[in-house]
Amino acid sequence: MLEIALGIIIFTFIVIALVFVIIGAKSQLVASGDVEILINDEKKIHVPVGGKLLTALADHGLFVPSACGGGGTCAQCKVKINSGGGEILPTELGHITKREAAEGERLSCQV
Structure with missing residues (x-):
């Protein structure tokens, strides 16, 4: 059970980090x-x-x-x-x- 919860938390963290990277890149690269x-x-x-x-x-x-x-x-x-x-x-x-x-x-x- 711990492995499943930990996997979900890590996956969620990675997705949120990627969202922030995309938002940051968009603000710098797109007029x-x-x-x-x-x-x-x-x-x-x-x-x-x-x-x-x-x-x-x-x-x-x-x-x-x-x-x-x-x-x-x-x-x-x-x-x-x-x-x-x-x-x-x-x-x-x-x-x-x-x-x-x-x-x-x-x-x-x-x-």
Whole structure:
């Protein structure tokens, strides 16, 4: 009986320790907080980090055409990103030329 109780206690301790390791790693490695988006030098919106620009704009009443629903296949949701946004993704390469990419054009469903 003692072996079973001891096994349960040790197993529980290991699981709790792993949970704390994961929570600590997440807080250090995953971006969190809000991002400020300035639209047409007029309107500022604050959205949580990690979402798609297409969704963030729609949540604030700014609807960008997207026939594919954000799948990155129709290229109707092209927008110009002045700063931030990261590197262009492979899903965008078929829809955005090198010149457009240099000018900051991206697919809002992929940013």
